[in-house]
Amino acid sequence: MNKISLIIEHKLVRKILYLFFLIVYKFNLVNVFYYFFFIYISLNVKLKILSDKEYRGKPVVVTFWRESFLKDQKNLYSSKKINLIIIKPYIWATYTKIFYPKEIRGQILFHLSNDVESLRTKQKAIDFVTPVLSKLRKKNLIEAFIFGNVDYMEHQSWAHAALSLKIPAVVMLCEGYFTKYWYSKFINQDHFSLKTEFPFTKIFVPGSSASDLAVDANICSYEDIIVTGYPRTDSTYKIVSDSLVKNFSEKKIILLIAFNEPNYLCDNMWNDVLLEFTNLAKNNPNESFLIKTKRESLTQNIVGALKVNNIENLIIRDDLTMEEISENLKLVISFTSTFLLEMMCSDLPLVVPLWEDGFKSYESGATFFDLKNSGIQYVKSKDEFASIINAIILNKNNESDNKRELRDIYLAPYLHKIDGMRTDAVADEIIKLM
Numbered sequence: 001m002n003k004i005s006l007i008i009e010h011k012l013v014r015k016i017l018y019l020f021f022l023i024v025y026k027f028n029l030v031n032v033f034y035y036f037f038f039i040y041i042s043l044n045v046k047l048k049i050l051s052d053k054e055y056r057g058k059p060v061v062v063t064f065w066r067e068s069f070l071k072d073q074k075n076l077y078s079s080k081k082i083n084l085i086i087i088k089p090y091i092w093a094t095y096t097k098i099f100y101p102k103e104i105r106g107q108i109l110f111h112l113s114n115d116v117e118s119l120r121t122k123q124k125a126i127d128f129v130t131p132v133l134s135k136l137r138k139k140n141l142i143e144a145f146i147f148g149n150v151d152y153m154e155h156q157s158w159a160h161a162a163l164s165l166k167i168p169a170v171v172m173l174c175e176g177y178f179t180k181y182w183y184s185k186f187i188n189q190d191h192f193s194l195k196t197e198f199p200f201t202k203i204f205v206p207g208s209s210a211s212d213l214a215v216d217a218n219i220c221s222y223e224d225i226i227v228t229g230y231p232r233t234d235s236t237y238k239i240v241s242d243s244l245v246k247n248f249s250e251k252k253i254i255l256l257i258a259f260n261e262p263n264y265l266c267d268n269m270w271n272d273v274l275l276e277f278t279n280l281a282k283n284n285p286n287e288s289f290l291i292k293t294k295r296e297s298l299t300q301n302i303v304g305a306l307k308v309n310n311i312e313n314l315i316i317r318d319d320l321t322m323e324e325i326s327e328n329l330k331l332v333i334s335f336t337s338t339f340l341l342e343m344m345c346s347d348l349p350l351v352v353p354l355w356e357d358g359f360k361s362y363e364s365g366a367t368f369f370d371l372k373n374s375g376i377q378y379v380k381s382k383d384e385f386a387s388i389i390n391a392i393i394l395n396k397n398n399e400s401d402n403k404r405e406l407r408d409i410y411l412a413p414y415l416h417k418i419d420g421m422r423t424d425a426v427a428d429e430i431i432k433l434m
Helices: 002-026 030-051 067-078 089-099 116-138 153-164 180-187 208-216 233-243 267-283 296-305 338-345 357-363 382-393 404-411 422-432
Strands: 060-064 083-087 144-148 169-172 202-205 225-227 253-257 288-292 314-317 329-333 350-353 377-379
Touching: 002 030, 002 089, 030 060, 030 083, 030 116, 060 067, 067 083, 067 144, 067 233, 067 422, 089 116, 089 153, 116 153, 144 153, 144 422, 153 169, 169 422, 180 208, 202 208, 202 422, 208 225, 233 338, 233 422, 253 267, 267 288, 267 296, 267 350, 267 357, 267 382, 296 314, 329 338, 329 382, 338 350, 338 404, 350 382, 377 382
Parallel strands: 060 083, 060 144, 144 169, 169 202, 202 225, 253 288, 253 329, 288 314, 329 350, 350 377
Antiparallel strands: none
C-alpha cells in the first residue's frame, strides 16, 4: 500500500501540482497560492486537534520535510506545546521548480548564483510569497517556522518574507555531529566561504561544538545561537530507559550497526568484523545477533557477502527501529555511528573496532570517536574481537563498567543534554521568539 501511495504521489500528484503552481506563478495568482496553503495547513491543524484536543489553541509552526531533519520533526510534531505542520516534498519540491530555473537550483548553487538575473528571480519569489505569508499569519496559520539547515533552497523565499513580517524563522543546524575530516570540508564550502547572508531569526544547535562549527563556517555569530540539544535524542532517551527494564543477563540482542559504505574508508576492517560477527553468532546460539543497515541495498550487499546464510540467530535488517529492540539490547558495535554516539548517555557496553584501514580512517579524522575517550571499548586487532565480545556477553569484561562519567564529558560538546526533554525545550525557545 505504501509503494502504491508513493507512486501516486510522485507520478500523479506532482504532475498535477506542477501544472497548478506553473499557472499560479506565471499569472501572479497570489490569492490562489494563499488558498492552497490555507486549506493545506488548516486541514492538518484540524486533524491534529481531532487526534488530541490538547493541540487546540497552540501556535502553528511550519517546517519543510527533510530526511536529515526528520527525526527531530517527528518528535516536534508530537509536542503538545506547538502545532507543527510539515510541508511535504511533493509540495515544496514542485513549487521550487517553478520559482527557480534549473541553472540556479541546488543547496549550494542557489547561493552562488548572484548575477543580476538570478537576484531578480530570487526577489520575485520573495515578493510572491510575502503577501501569502502575511495573510496566513493573520489567520494564525503560520506563527513561526523551523527549518533544517540554513541553506536549503525551498525555504529561502519564506524565510526572507518571515523576517520582513517579523515572524520567527528558526534554523536547527542538522550538522551537530561531525568528524574532523567532515568539519574541515563543511566550513570550506564555497557559499560559506563567501559569507552568504542567510535569512533566520536564531540558529538552534545541539551542542557547543556545533556553535563553533556555525561560526567557523560564517553562518552566524555566537549571539545568533541558542544551544537546545536535539529533539531526536528524546527517542534515544526512551531507548535507554527501556533498556533498563531487563537485567543484563536477560538481554539477548548483540547489535552491529553496519559500516559497509565506501565513505567510511575501512572496507577491509568491515569484512573482518562481518566474518567475526558471523562466527560469534554461530558460537553463541542463545544470543540474537542483529546487523542494522541504513537501506535495503546495503542489506543485500551483506547477504550477498555472507557465505553462510542459514544461521538462525543472525538477522540483517534495514527496516526496524531501535525502539523495537531497546528492551533486549545488550551490546552495540559500530565504527562511526550517530546512534552509537547518542548511546553514550547509557551504561550499555559500546564497542568500536579499530585496526588496519579502520585505524588509518581514524587517523584521517573520518570517525566521531577518539582514543582519548575511554568511555567506550576499542578493539585494536581482529584477533581480539571475538574474545572481547564474548567477555562482554558473559558479563566478565570490567572494561565497560563505570563509564558514564567519562562518556558524559566526551558527549557534552556534541549534545547539550539527553534528558527526554529536548523536544519541549526547542518548542519553548520557538514560543519565546513569537
